Amino acid sequence: MGRSGDLPRGLVERYKAVDGVWPDDADCPILHVDMDAFYASVEIRDRPELVDRPVIVGGTSNRGVVSAANYVARRYGVRSAMPIARARRLCPNGVYLPPSFDKYQRTSQGVMEIFAEITPLVEPLSLDEAFLDVGGALRRLGVSPGEIGQRIRQQVHARHQITCSVGVAATKFVAKLASGMAKPDGMIVVPAGDVLAFLHPLPVSALWGVGAKSAERLRDAGLERVADIAASPLPRLRRLIGNAAADHLHALATGQDDRAVVPRTPDRSIGAEETFEVDHFDRELIRRELLRLSDKTAITLRRKGLRGRTVSIKVRFSDFTTITRSRTLPVATDGTQEIYRTATALLDEQTPPGAIRLIGVRVEQLGDDEQVQLTLDEPEQGWREADAAADQARAKFGRGVIGPASLLGPAARRSGFTEPKPARPAEGGTRA
Numbered sequence: 509m510g511r512s513g514d515l516p517r518g519l520v521e522r523y524k525a526v527d528g529v530w531p532d533d534a535d536c537p538i539l540h541v542d543m544d545a546f547y548a549s550v551e552i553r554d555r556p557e558l559v560d561r562p563v564i565v566g567g568t569s570n571r572g573v574v575s576a577a578n579y580v581a582r583r584y585g586v587r588s589a590m591p592i593a594r595a596r597r598l599c600p601n602g603v604y605l606p607p608s609f610d611k612y613q614r615t616s617q618g619v620m621e622i623f624a625e626i627t628p629l630v631e632p633l634s635l636d637e638a639f640l641d642v643g644g645a646l647r648r649l650g651v652s653p654g655e656i657g658q659r660i661r662q663q664v665h666a667r668h669q670i671t672c673s674v675g676v677a678a679t680k681f682v683a684k685l686a687s688g689m690a691k692p693d694g695m696i697v698v699p700a701g702d703v704l705a706f707l708h709p710l711p712v713s714a715l716w717g718v719g720a721k722s723a724e725r726l727r728d729a730g731l732e733r734v735a736d737i738a739a740s741p742l743p744r745l746r747r748l749i750g751n752a753a754a755d756h757l758h759a760l761a762t763g764q765d766d767r768a769v770v771p772r773t774p775d776r777s778i779g780a781e782e783t784f785e786v787d788h789f790d791r792e793l794i795r796r797e798l799l800r801l802s803d804k805t806a807i808t809l810r811r812k813g814l815r816g817r818t819v820s821i822k823v824r825f826s827d828f829t830t831i832t833r834s835r836t837l838p839v840a841t842d843g844t845q846e847i848y849r850t851a852t853a854l855l856d857e858q859t860p861p862g863a864i865r866l867i868g869v870r871v872e873q874l875g876d877d878e879q880v881q882l883t884l885d886e887p888e889q890g891w892r893e894a895d896a897a898a899d900q901a902r903a904k905f906g907r908g909v910i911g912p913a914s915l916l917g918p919a920a921r922r923s924g925f926t927e928p929k930p931a932r933p934a935e936g937g938t939r940a
Contacts, residue, residue: 516709523686523706525654525695533654533676535700537643538769540675540683541660543619544692546636547576549670550615551605562602567592572783575607579692615668622663626656631769637687639680641769657695678703679765681716703763708735715760722749737761775814780804781868787826789863795852801869802848809871815840816871819850823859824866833858840875847871 523531543549547565552558562581566574570593577586577595584599595602616635623630626649629641642656649656657674664672671693675686678700685707686696698706707714712731713723729748731737737745738761745754759765780801788794798821809815819841820834833854841847851869 519706519709520689520696523696523698523702524690525658525697528658530654530676530695530697531702532699533652533697536653536676536678536697537641537646538677538680538683539640539642539653539657539660540677540680540687541623541638541640541657541664542673542675542687542691543636543664544671544673545576545578546616546670547607547612548578548581549576550612551608552578553669554611558603562586562599564592564595564599564602564604565607566595567604567606569785570596615670618668619664619672622660622667626660628771629769630771632772639683639769654695654697657697661693661695679763680767680769681760681765682706682763684716685710685714704738707761707763708733708738710734712737715757717753717756722753725749734761775812775874777870777872777874778805778808778812778814778816779820779868779870780808781822781866783824783866784864787863787865789861791855794855794864794867797867798851798855798869799844799848801867802851803844805869805871806842806844806847809842809874814874815842816875817841817873818871819847819854820870820872821851821854821859822866822868822870823855823864826863826865828865830866831859834872836873840873841871 548563551565552563560580562584563578564574564581564586565576566572572592574586574588574590574592574595576588581595581599581602584602586595586599586602592604596604612635619636620630620632620638623638623640627640627642627645629644631639633639640656642653645651645656646653651659653676657676661672661674664670673687673690673692674695675683675688675690676695676697677683677686678698682698682703686698690696711723711733712718712726713720714734715737718726725748726732726737731740737757740758742754742758745758748754749757782797782801784797817840818834818836820832822830822832824830835850835854837846837850847869
């Protein structure tokens with residue numbers, strides 16, 4: 509959705525909870541809870557001297573993108589997904605921190621436990637946001653949706669010293685919009701009877717699925733506000749943006765959204781990727797990075813009791829050309845070495861030469877842990893036993909205590925400049 513300047517004057521204040529008072533929340537069982545600048549807030553919690561400083565999480569060099577920025581940094585124009593180099597130009601005095609994903613995972617798990625104490629109907633969207641259906645909890649706890657929203661905000665702050673914003677509404681779409689407008693550290697309640705009054709003054713970019721290009725096309729056709737979409741005849745919308753998109757946007761614009769809150773859905777894929785500080789031609793170095801990423805992916809699979817049949821790699825070259833290559837295995841796996849062997853085969857056999865900026869590994873076609881079929885070339889006490897022993901050591905002593913011996917060598921150079929091109933590179937081939 510557009511920035512706050514796009515919002516009609518007084519819209520937020522009309523629905524915002526102030527001093528324990530909020531609009532009528534009857535028939536509003538859906539909550540959307542969103543942590544405020546989550547990664548940055550966790551870092552500031554652990555380093556309170558940064559509370560008044562612009563804090564940007566996403567790396568300490570000019571490569572990569574911003575993962576999170578606190579609200580002080582946002583005053584400089586820094587936003588999530590912005591290239592770090594641009595963020596540094598906008599906010600040269602900012603505190604730039606590398607992400608600490610283990611810490612964010614632990615905090616997220618604690619926040620989700622707060623939600624689960626209220627209702628089993630929790631649908632996480634990411635580490636820092638989730639939908640809740642509190643319809644059953646209202647009767648059990650004898651409270652209103654707004655009271656549950658306030659309780660969540662208080663519990664998140666008391667237990668984890670971070671803040672969150674809450675949207676309360678009759679539908680998921682409106683609840684998510686409301687939480688975004690409540691930021692930071694607020695709550696907005698949209699009464700069931702006020703949905704159209706709330707939606708119609710908003711810019712078309714507020715509608716789920718409308719990106720920058722779609723919004724421009726709609727505005728060019730004179731459709732600037734959600735009310736314009738609701739009032740537009742469906743045949744006209746269909747000619748403008750296609751049948752499926754038109755039906756979807758018209759339904760949202762008229763307050764229709766029958767999606768239920770669905771508790772945690774199964775993972776479709778699990779993987780990891782890395783953007784290098786330096787573009788690399790050295791395929792041996794790339795293979796070592798593939799081993800590290802394969803190990804990280806396999807550890808996650810085993811922790812979740814999953815195996816996958818398809819292994820894929822993602823390669824982004826120095827000119828930002830990006831390719832993916834995949835291979836389906838005869839038997840699902842969660843083993844580091846099998847994922848790594850498949851990934852390196854894809855690199856060696858199906859990836860053209862050139863300086864590489866980013867490499868990633870992903871395992872897809874996931875299923876629950878099942879009986880293992882031994883491969884003919886695997887020793888009786890083989891890699892699976894080694895993986896199991898390593899997992900036990902990590903559980904007891906921490907994740908960094910053990911890993912593949914091949915990763916003990918020198919790390920990739922981190923100079924911020926592209927590596928010199930080899931004297932006789934194997935050029936040729938077409939990227940696809």
